[in-house]
Every structure is written in C-alpha cells, then in structure tokens.
Amino acid sequence: MKWIGAVLIVVAVAGVYAWWSGMLEQFGIAGPAQMQNADEADNQAAREQAQTSDLPTEVTDTSFSAIEQDTAALDVQLQALQSDSANVDASIDDTAIQQEY
C-alpha cells in the first residue's frame, strides 16, 4: 500500500509540474502562463474596446433604452456634422477683407 501511495504522489507531482510548465499545452490543456496571457489579452481587448467605443452606453447593453441613448448621441454628431460641413464650405469659399493703402 505504501508503495502504491508513493507512486500516486510521484504521478500527482509530475502532473502538476507538467501543467505548471506548460508541457500539457500540446494536449489542449492551458498552463498557468497561457491562462494569464489569455486573461491579459481579454483585458487588453476590453480596454481597447472601451477606449475606442464612442457609445454612451456599455457595448454589450442591447436594451432598447441603451440603443435609444446611443442613437441620441449619434444624432448629436450628425447634427454637428452639418455645422462642420458649413465651416468647410465657408473656409474654402472665404474671401479676404479688401485692403486699402
């Protein structure tokens, strides 16, 4: 019995070591380092999404209320684009004040 117990302990320790060192990744079992990288990648993606999102609500909030807030923010931008367009027109068609000397 002692002999069997010792073998089980050795196997368990070897298994933990194999998992820890990432040797089991080739069998589709992620090691701690890979899991941490995946977490960091997820966090990075979430951060990037949060940074690049111009939505006033959470990107995952698909409720009517959230979509209405988003469309309201969109309408503000579209309205402002009209004034931007007028500014572009005015700047291209601008004429200097006639000078006298």
Place this chain on the structure above:
Amino acid sequence: MTRTHYIKILVSLFIGAPLLVPVFAIAQLNSADINANVNANAEVRTNAGAGATLSATTTARMEKARTRAAQEIERRIESLTKINVRIGGVTKISDQFKANLNTNIQNQITALTALKVKIDGDTDLNTLKTDVQSITKSYRIFALIMPQTHIAAMADRTATAINIMIGIGNKLQARLTEMQNAGADVSALIATLSDMGAKISDAQAKAQAAVDVTATLVPDNGDKDKMAANKAALTEGRDNLKEAHQDLVNARKYITTILKGIRELSASSSATIETQ
C-alpha cells in the same frame, strides 16, 4: 504871389509835413502790417494749410489702411484660434497630422500678431503699404490651412459618428440574432442591417479619402498651378466628406427602420405568446 506868400507856403509845408508823415507812415505801416498780415496769413494758409491738408490725407489713408488690416488680421486670428481649439479635441486623426496642423496654425497666429504690431507702429506710408500687401500675399497660407483643418475636424467627427453607428449596428445584430434563434423571421431586417453596414463602410472610405487628399497639401507660394491643384484637392476632400455625411444620414434611417421592425416583431411575438 508875393515873396511873403511863398514863405508862408514853405512854412506851412515845413510845419505840416511832420503831421502828414506820421499819418502817411501810419498808413504805410498799417498797410504793411495788413499786407504782412495778409501775406503771413496767406503763407500760413498756403503752406501750413496745404501741409496740414496733405498730412491729414496721408494720416487718414494710413488710419484707414490700418483699420482694414486690423480687421483682416483679427478675423484670421479669431478663426485660427477657434479651429485650433477644435483640433485640440479631435481623437481620430493621427497624432502626427494633428501636430502638423497645430504647428501651422500656431505659426500663422504668431506671424499675424507680429504683423499687426508692425502695422500699428508704421509711420511711413510706403512701409505700411508693403506690410498691408503682405497680408494679402500671406492669405494663401490662411486659405489653405483653414479648409485643411476644417476638413480634418469634420473627418474626425465623421469617424466618431461611424464608431457610434458600428456600435449600434452590433447591438442590432445581437438583437436580431437573438430573435432569429427564437424563430422570428428577421431576414428583411438583416438585409437592412447589411445595407446600413455598406453605408457605414462607404462613409469610412470617403472620410479617409478626404484626409488623404488634403493632409499633405502645402502653401502654393504664388505658384498658380499649385494653387489650382490645392483648391481642387480641398474641393475633392469637401465633396468626399459631404458624401460620407449623406451615407451616415441614410444609415441613420436604416437604424430607425430596424428598431421599428424589432419592436413590431417583439410586440407580435408577445401577442402570440399571450394568445397561445
């Protein structure tokens, strides 16, 4: 006439002469005074008066030139300052492009401010004329920077609107997928969503094209061909942005259509469930 008469006449003349001379002298003096005064006045009126008139004309011309110049300079500085604040807040154009625009604007403001100080201090008409002319000459820089910057600002806002639309599109997509999985027929709405995506893609391409065609323009420095090319590029950029804007306006209508469709399908689905 006796000898006595001659003597009386001579005595009378002798005695009367001193009386007459002063009168004559006074008359002459007065006359001289008057003449002198007239002449002096005439001199003053002619020389000083004419000088004052000429000087007043010159001064008035210079003042008018200064006023006009100040109006134009202040108008430009105000416009440049305003657009610079706007550019400071943009987030979608590249940092390099943003920095270039900022530098160009700051340089123009500095140059115009210095020019205004110089014009205000000009005391010679010819110098003032040259300085005022430099405003007109430098106008081409202003005429390039302003539309270039406004186009960049509008492209940036277009990108923001596109981002919001993409976000809304993703949410609508999620809702439609959910409904589709629940057995609802959302094919028409998915087609509309696809049309919306096409408009967004087109707007994105147009906004990018507007920036690409205008970002590298440089002042023409008097080269008429270059000036024409700049104007054509700026006009092309503007047209691209107008088309992008129209794409977004159309895409916005699709959002309304899809939302309405989702609400209607949701309502009928609820009614069906209640009926069952």
